[in-house]
Amino acid sequence: MVGTGLLKGLWVTLRHVVETYRQDWHKFPRRYRREPVAVQEQSLTGLFTVQYPEERLRMFPRFHGHLIQKRDPETGLYNCTACKACERACPHGVISVEGERNPDRESKKKMLVTRFTWDAGRCLYCGLCVEACPSDALDWGQGYELAVDRREELVFDFERLLKLGEHAT
Amino acid sequence: MLRTETLSINVGPQHPSTHGVFRMLLTLDGERVVDLKPYFGYLHRGIEKTAEQRTYVQNVPFTDRLDYICGMSNNLAYALAVEKLAGIGPIPERAEYLRVIMAELTRVVNHCVAIGFLLNDLGAFFTPVLYCLRQREYILDLFEMASGSRMTPSYIRPGGVVEDVPPEFIPAAKKVVAGLPAFVDELDQLLTGNEILMARLQNVGVLPPERAIAYGVTGPVLRGSGVAYDIRRAEPYSIYDRFDFDVITEPGQDAYARFLVRLGEMRQSARILEQALAQIPEGPVMAEGVRRIRPPAGEAYARIEAPKGELGFYLISDGSPNPYRFRVRPTSLINLQALRDMCVGHLVADVVVILGSIDLTMGEVDR
Numbered sequence: 403m404v405g406t407g408l409l410k411g412l413w414v415t416l417r418h419v420v421e422t423y424r425q426d427w428h429k430f431p432r433r434y435r436r437e438p439v440a441v442q443e444q445s446l447t448g449l450f451t452v453q454y455p456e457e458r459l460r461m462f463p464r465f466h467g468h469l470i471q472k473r474d475p476e477t478g479l480y481n482c483t484a485c486k487a488c489e490r491a492c493p494h495g496v497i498s499v500e501g502e503r504n505p506d507r508e509s510k511k512k513m514l515v516t517r518f519t520w521d522a523g524r525c526l527y528c529g530l531c532v533e534a535c536p537s538d539a540l541d542w543g544q545g546y547e548l549a550v551d552r553r554e555e556l557v558f559d560f561e562r563l564l565k566l567g568e569h570a571t
Numbered sequence: 572m573l574r575t576e577t578l579s580i581n582v583g584p585q586h587p588s589t590h591g592v593f594r595m596l597l598t599l600d601g602e603r604v605v606d607l608k609p610y611f612g613y614l615h616r617g618i619e620k621t622a623e624q625r626t627y628v629q630n631v632p633f634t635d636r637l638d639y640i641c642g643m644s645n646n647l648a649y650a651l652a653v654e655k656l657a658g659i660g661p662i663p664e665r666a667e668y669l670r671v672i673m674a675e676l677t678r679v680v681n682h683c684v685a686i687g688f689l690l691n692d693l694g695a696f697f698t699p700v701l702y703c704l705r706q707r708e709y710i711l712d713l714f715e716m717a718s719g720s721r722m723t724p725s726y727i728r729p730g731g732v733v734e735d736v737p738p739e740f741i742p743a744a745k746k747v748v749a750g751l752p753a754f755v756d757e758l759d760q761l762l763t764g765n766e767i768l769m770a771r772l773q774n775v776g777v778l779p780p781e782r783a784i785a786y787g788v789t790g791p792v793l794r795g796s797g798v799a800y801d802i803r804r805a806e807p808y809s810i811y812d813r814f815d816f817d818v819i820t821e822p823g824q825d826a827y828a829r830f831l832v833r834l835g836e837m838r839q840s841a842r843i844l845e846q847a848l849a850q851i852p853e854g855p856v857m858a859e860g861v862r863r864i865r866p867p868a869g870e871a872y873a874r875i876e877a878p879k880g881e882l883g884f885y886l887i888s889d890g891s892p893n894p895y896r897f898r899v900r901p902t903s904l905i906n907l908q909a910l911r912d913m914c915v916g917h918l919v920a921d922v923v924v925i926l927g928s929i930d931l932t933m934g935e936v937d938r
């Protein structure tokens with residue numbers, strides 16, 4: 403009969419509408435609190451969105467948010483040895499590293515980083531740099547609210563990456 | 572005697588239904604299309620040339636950006652080509668299974684997007700596409716869990732996969748796959764029997780099998796013309812010979828047949844995924860000794876059945892760490908060739924539908 407296909411389709415959408423409101427009601431207080439919520443559960447009908455920014459998803463541990471520079475938790479010194487492995491691994495020349503010998507011979511740190519920049523605007527977020535790093539210095543952070551006003555702010559220097567690293571751990 | 576003139580109009584490059592920056596010069600007689608010229612190149616980024624200056628591993632992220640809807644499939648095709656060129660192997664079992672799982676999940680993602688946006692082009696504004704994108708979101712979550720990125724994973728590398736999936740991946744994937752048949756059934760119920768959809772899609776964009784073969788069209792477009800050709804069957808790569816699945820064909824030759832093929836392929840992908848997730852062994856995920864890839868001089872071509880059709884990479888090595896030539900056989904570009912044939916004689920409104928039924932990604936057409 404002509405029209406049965408249409409009615410069947412309408413029935414599906416109607417079911418979704420009802421289900422959405424029903425599920426919203428179930429989540430009522432939690433949904434409007436400012437806490438990161440766990441990864442959404444799977445439901446074939448009903449809600450599957452989150453109400454950003456009140457509700458936030460917790461990112462997966464491997465999420466490629468932005469780069470961070472890590473410190474040794476015991477000594478507080480940064481792990482980076484200015485070996486330039488990340489610079490060489492990068493397909494786009496996004497990272498540039500410069501280092502010099504530490505004048506203080508007694509110090510545990512043999513090499514100091516004089517300049518380290520990461521241009522987030524040109525990054526492919528591929529992770530080849532993190533894989534290449536031999537000293538467990540470079541890693542991914544979980545942040546994703548990285549919008550800035552000016553293009554220059556997309557270039558992260560060493561201090562900023564270290565700060566992001568402190569924030570992440 | 573009434574004299575009429577033909578009218579030329581541009582559709583695109585900034586047109587919501589052209590699936591990216593793509594321009595068609597239509598010559599119209601009234602509302603009938605008498606000629607169509609596709610113009611592309613707006614998204615040309617020179618990936619093939621750029622790749623000649625990068626090492627083999629550094630090129631993996633570029634392949635993500637060819638057909639950005641199916642990053643994992645592009646990675647797989649490229650990895651197979653490099654492995655053939657450099658003689659890397661054997662690939663560990665677990666990595667082979669992970670590759671198949673990722674490739675089939677990508678197929679579901681692509682068909683979700685293809686069907687959803689086809690319906691959007693038809694004017695079923697955002698209800699079907701939202702249901703499709705929801706399912707895609709669950710799968711993209713799996714990609715993110717494994718690789719850290721949703722659309723540009725760079726996960727499948729020459730020699731295996733970049734790192735093992737986290738322990739929670741397999742149960743999560745099983746859950747998503749278990750929900751897939753219900754999702755396809757719902758889509759089926761929502762769309763397949765719909766009279767408006769049938770009126771708009773049936774006998775639109777007819778591509779007879781001989782023309783399809785002559786153009787070199789592959790993928791769901793070819794199978795929608797009734798030709799049972801699937802590289803997973805015709806020339807099994809990776810471990811596809813171990814799985815039990817059907818090659819979906821439809822005799823219709825029109826846009827509706829392509830739509831049905833895509834629905835059917837999602838069901839078949841769910842079947843493959845179920846088998847792969849049940850059989851996946853433990854073990855390493857990267858072949859031994861592939862830190863620095865320096866293939867001997869020579870050339871290699873590897874191809875896979877990507878969601879849109881045959882995707883191939885042709886690599887020439889001169890013995891240096893960079894490829895001497897990096898050539899992509901893009902699925903979308905070659906399927907696009909048939910567009911004129913399919914459109915001439917139809918109404919303007921059908922052009923948009925035909926374009927949607929071919930399922931293009933401009934990132935792959937222009938590279």
Ligand code: SF4
Nearest residue numbers: 492525526528529531
């Ligand atoms: S993620 Fe990729 S593109 Fe970005 S800095 Fe690292 S290696 Fe370079």
Ligand code: SF4
Nearest residue numbers: 482483485486488535
């Ligand atoms: S971040 Fe890692 S790879 Fe890059 S210079 Fe520092 S130690 Fe070397």
